[in-house]
Amino acid sequence: MKKMNIKWFVAVGLVGVLFSCKSDLETEPIELQTLDQVFNSKDSAGVNAERFLIDIYTRLPRNLNRVGDDYLDASTDDAISSNPANVSVLQLALGTNTSENYQDNQWTNCYAGIRQVNIFVNNIDKVPLKGKLPNGTGFNAVWKSEARFxxxxxxxxxxxxxxxVPLMGDKVYQLGDDVELPRNTFEECINYIVNECDAIKNTLRTNPFDLNFIERPTKGAALALKARALLYAASPLYNGGNIEPSNPITGYTSFSADRWQKAEQAALDVIDLTQFELVSDFKSIFITQANRERIFSRQGSPNTSVETNNGPVGYSVALNNGRTSPTQELVDAFGMANGLPITDPTSGYQENNPYTGRDPRFYATIFHNGAQWLGRPVQTYEGGADKPGGSKQQTRTGYYxxxxxxxxxxQLRxxxxxxxxxxxxxxxxxLNYAEARNEFLTAPDVEVYRYVEAIRQRAGLVPYQLPTGLTKIQMRxxxxxxxxxxxxxxxxxxYDVRRWKEAEVEFNKQLHAMVIYxxxxxxxxxxxxxxxxxxxKRMYLAPIPFSEVVKNRKMVQNPGW
Structure with a gap:
């Protein structure tokens, strides 16, 4: 399997491209190579060009413990950081960021990737690549479409x-160019993303389960990105709930139900590929490569980082950091295995035995007191091995x-x-399809039920069926x-709570822990x-980085920042 561990650096405004590794095609030190050498007109294998493409992948979103060593979700109502001194996710949760120190700033990373793509798409046709996909698409078109994705x-x-945000098109700006670009409207940005996905969908690879190219986007990935973008565009924050109603940069200036229908159709296009399915084992989605539920992933590496970063802290055979403390609010969101919420008096939920008979996804998502791990039950009661007290970093909520x-x-290790x-x-x-269709209709129909119930069925709820006759709001x-x-x-x-425009309620709450004796x-x-x-209110949108605003007179800051 190909590994994406090659580091490239494209210098702004320079013709040369710097590399950290060498090629058999070198005729001079690699760091002095020009674009003509990278996109070599005599290299039918495209060795250096592919290395350039691979480096663009290194800027893909990296979830897990990426925000100050915490999950981004630790700045929501689902979790908090176990590190009481942490400032990154806590600042996001409390709104104490400024435009100078916003803790989820991806501006530079994304625009650097965009610039790399523009260099690639402007030069890859110089390389006489041999080979085609089974559908006849040449590799020049395939690689270009990957970069555009x-x-x-x-x-x-x-x-x-x-x-x-500013849209660059295919232009590669150089030193001396006028780079004081204004922000494009929200609608222009969504249209650009959607149009790009439509333009490349038929020139991408078609098999998402080929282990030799598991990290490469396929038609399904392009359609999934389009569906997600249109779902966001149809959501209340942008579609009728613009925080500056007359500002086309921060959202649409009027509501249209048709946007929900477009999001519904885009998700249905993925479903209609019939390539993907819900795998039976929920836990295996994330640790088994090339399973049929995955559409697109950033390739990681075999390691134990997630376990050691977030596992319960009391095991002598594993030096865990216990970094993430799920909240009682998230725990309560998981209902019972019979499909009923814990607030339903007929659900069978017992306050003095709260972890029995729960939605199976609860056990795959959260360590609770008594859960089995590394050969013994987790102990998150006061003074237990995994909540010993004192200065050691440990759960702050009774959960990991x-x-x-x-x-x-x-296992013991x-x-x-x-x-x-x-x-x-x-x-x-x-879920995107069900949400969009439910919002477009006046009441949920059989198709909305079908796909929500498919999720519940795979989860192992018995019965998984929802009550008939739910209203649109109840199904929402x-x-x-x-x-x-x-x-x-x-x-x-x-982002869900923000795009639903519910954050002023859901993210202004008191969060809770479970103390166990x-x-x-x-x-x-x-x-x-x-x-x-x-x-x-200003937290619905992240700020434009302060450094971008001060150096660009046309860069308008987001409201409130």
Whole structure:
């Protein structure tokens, strides 16, 4: 399998491209090579050109412990950092960032990737690549489409944070060029992403399960990106709920229900490929490569990083950091295995035995007191091995994050696991479809039920069926909750609650922990406050970096920043 560990550096305004590795084609030191040498007109294998392309992939979003060593979800109501001194996710959760120190700033990374793509698409046709896909598409077109997919994804990463951003087209700016560019409108940015996905979808690879090219985007990936972009565009924050109603940069200036229909159709286009399916084992999605639920991933490497970063801290055979503390709010979002919420008096939920009979995704997502791990039960009661007190970093909520880890319940030590970063998967597409269709219709129909229930069925809920006759609002609540459970810690919650324009309520809440006492007569569970979230209106959009605003007179800052 090809590994993306080559480092390239494209210098702004220079013709030369710098490399950190060497090629058999070198005639002079690689760091002095020009674009003509990188895109060599005599290199039918495209050795250097492919290395250039591979480096563009290194800028792909990297989830897991990426924000100050924490999950992004630790700045939502789903978790908090176990490190009380952490400032990164805490600043995001409390709104104490400024435009100078925003803790999820991807501006430079994404625009550097966009510039690399522009260099690539302007030069790859100089390389006489041999070979075609089985459908007859030549590799020049395939590689160019891969690069354009990455560019569209980088633009989406910017737009979901900032709304409208400057669109560069295919131009490669050099020193001396006028780079004081204004922000494009939100609509222009969404249209650009969608049009790029449409333009490249039929010239990408077609087999997403080929282990030799597992990291390369396929037609399914392009359609999934289009569906996600249109879902965001149809959502209340941009479609009728613009925080500056007359400002086309921060969203549409009027509501249109048709945007929901476009998002619905885009998700259906992925479904209609019939390539993907919900795999039966939820945990395997994240640790088994080339499974049929994955649509596009950033390739990681075999390691134990997720386990050691986030595992319970009391195991002598594994030096875990216990970095992520899921909240009681997330725990409560997981209902019972019979499909009922814990608030339903007929659900069978017991306050003095709260972890029995729960939605199976709960056990795959969260370590609770008594969960099996590394050959013994997790102990998060006060004074337990995994919550010993004192100065050691440990859970602050009575829970640890289990998702993305290998199956080490009964093993005595960790072994390497493939920790890829799954960026698009089929379950999200089904939820995107159900949400968009439900919002477009006046009441949910059989198709909305079908795909929400498919998610619940795979989860192992018995019965998985929803009550008939749900209203649009009731189904909306179900879909929102299913997204929360199904996609926990996959960096959706932070943006979902914003795009629904519910953050002023959901992210202004008091979060809770579960304090557990083991006594001679039984176990006592006590819910206690642990962190008060704070959200104000300006936090719906991330700020444009201060450095960009001060050097570009045409760069308008987002409201409130």
């Amino acid at each position: 990455l560019r569209a994804l980088y633009y989406f990463e910017l737009v979901k944070r900032h709304a409208g 994050a289990r998702k993305f880890m290998g199956n080490f319940e009964n 960790y072994e390497n696991v493939n920790h890829d970063f799954v960026l698009f998967r089929y379950a999200e597409v089904l 609540d179900v879909i929102h909750n299913e997204r929360r459970k199904e996609l926990a810690f996959e960096e959706h919650r932070f 083991q006594t001679g007569t039984g176990t006592i569970y006590q819910k206690v406050p642990v962190l008060q979230l704070n959200f104000n």
